[in-house]
Amino acid sequence: xxxxxxxVVLWILFLTLPILALPTLQExxxxxxxxxxxxxxxxxxxxxxFYFNYNWAIPKYYFKQKYWAFISTQIIVTIAVYLFMIxxxxxxxxxxxxxxxxxxxxxxxxxxxxxxxxILVFFSSFLICMNERxxxxxxxxxxxxxxxxxxxxxxxxxxxxxxxxxxxxxxKSEHTADSIAKLSDLMRYxxxxxxxxxxxxxxxxxxxxxxxxxQKLRLTEKTKVDFQxxxxxxxxxxxxxxxxxxxxxAFKYGVSNEVFTTIKIxxxxxxxxxxxxxxxxxxxxxxKVAVSHQIGIKNVKNRLDLIYDNQYTxxxxxxxxxxxxxxxxxx
Numbered sequence: 001x002x003x004x005x006x007x008v009v010l011w012i013l014f015l016t017l018p019i020l021a022l023p024t025l026q027e028x029x030x031x032x033x034x035x036x037x038x039x040x041x042x043x044x045x046x047x048x049x050f051y052f053n054y055n056w057a058i059p060k061y062y063f064k065q066k067y068w069a070f071i072s073t074q075i076i077v078t079i080a081v082y083l084f085m086i087x088x089x090x091x092x093x094x095x096x097x098x099x100x101x102x103x104x105x106x107x108x109x110x111x112x113x114x115x116x117x118x119i120l121v122f123f124s125s126f127l128i129c130m131n132e133r134x135x136x137x138x139x140x141x142x143x144x145x146x147x148x149x150x151x152x153x154x155x156x157x158x159x160x161x162x163x164x165x166x167x168x169x170x171x172k173s174e175h176t177a178d179s180i181a182k183l184s185d186l187m188r189y190x191x192x193x194x195x196x197x198x199x200x201x202x203x204x205x206x207x208x209x210x211x212x213x214x215q216k217l218r219l220t221e222k223t224k225v226d227f228q229x230x231x232x233x234x235x236x237x238x239x240x241x242x243x244x245x246x247x248x249x250a251f252k253y254g255v256s257n258e259v260f261t262t263i264k265i266x267x268x269x270x271x272x273x274x275x276x277x278x279x280x281x282x283x284x285x286x287x288k289v290a291v292s293h294q295i296g297i298k299n300v301k302n303r304l305d306l307i308y309d310n311q312y313t314x315x316x317x318x319x320x321x322x323x324x325x326x327x328x329x330x331x
Contacts, residue, residue: 010124014117015043041088045081046121052077053125062126063133064310074122081118137306164217179217182210190241201236201274205229205267208243212265215251223255224262231269236331238274239307243267245300246278246325253323254280276327282320304329 057077061070161183168176189207193199212227219225250263261281268275297316304312308329317324 006128010128011047014046014121014124041085042117045084046117049077049081049118050121050125053122054129058126058129063129078118160218161214164214168217179214182214186210186214193240195240197239198237199240200234201238201269202233204238204240204243205233207241208247208265208267211244211247219255220257222257222260224260225265226263227265229267231267233269236269236272236274238329238331239303242300242303243276243327245297246276246327249297250278250280250323253283256281256283259283272331274329274331276325278323278325280323282318282322 057070057073061067061073161179165176165179165183168179186207189203189210193203209227209229212225216225247265250265254261254263261283262279263281264277264279266275266277268277301314304314304327311330313326313328315324315326317326
């Protein structure tokens with residue numbers, strides 16, 4: 001959010017700085033005849049240069065690590081500003097100045113009037129952009145953390161798993177203890193280990209495996225689940241519970257007790273790149289809940305933008321029969 005008050009104070013400072021400075025020879029000359037036109041011209045170039053950086057160059061190039069493009073635009077715009085002031089000085093200001101002064105140094109007035117403030121405007125726009133970006137990142141982190149807390153324990157999922165374990169206990173299934181252990185690990189991870197900004201990838205994969213195993217407890221033979229992990233998951237760190245929203249959606253919208261459906265989940269690690277593929281069948285009678293699906297995906301995108309910026313690609317495709325999610329992250 002733009003701090004209008006800060007901008008107003010900033011421009012009052014910039015535009016009154018020459019008047020408040022010590023009355024040098026150049027300033028005495030500029031206070032006569034052409035002072036208003038010269039002052040307006042210089043002020044206009046400063047305002048243009050500030051908002052060119054603030055609204056466009058810094059966010060578009062510097063924040064996206066396109067440093068050569070950023071430097072090139074700075075050089076081009078600086079040259080354009082000086083050419084404008086040279087032309088303006090010759091056409092408007094020069095005829096009003098004493099001839100003896102122009103013979104001594106015709107560009108001295110121009111350099112004194114604009115160069116220091118040009119540099120000051122650049123650093124001011126840069127610092128204000130950085131400050132606003134830091135605040136924006138902090139705000140987005142807070143939102144992401146709140147969203148993460150909301151999704152750490154899905155009450156509906158927990159209810160279903162407990163119901164299934166209860167059924168196993170009644171029939172004295174040999175899998176009851178293992179199911180309880182997996183649920184315990186799942187809750188411990190989501191409540192304790194997932195509170196950090198990064199976790200080991202192998203722990204995240206163990207969490208996904210437990211989640212999928214518990215989900216499969218309630219499935220019938222109508223749904224086939226294929227879950228694979230390829231590559232070395234050791235010594236890699238990722239944000240906790242980054243993949244789970246995609247997998248939750250697959251189980252939420254791709255499971256049926258009436259028609260045959262499939263869920264395919266593949267995590268592949270190659271050269272510090274993590275690829276996630278989630279594909280599930282579409283169940284026609286669950287198409288009405290697509291709105292919540294889109295909200296969940298939007299939250300994931302916001303988190304990915306915040307953490308990885310331009311170091312990831314996310315492609316989501318939907319056909320008449322399938323949902324397909326492909327996520328690639330460069331660590």
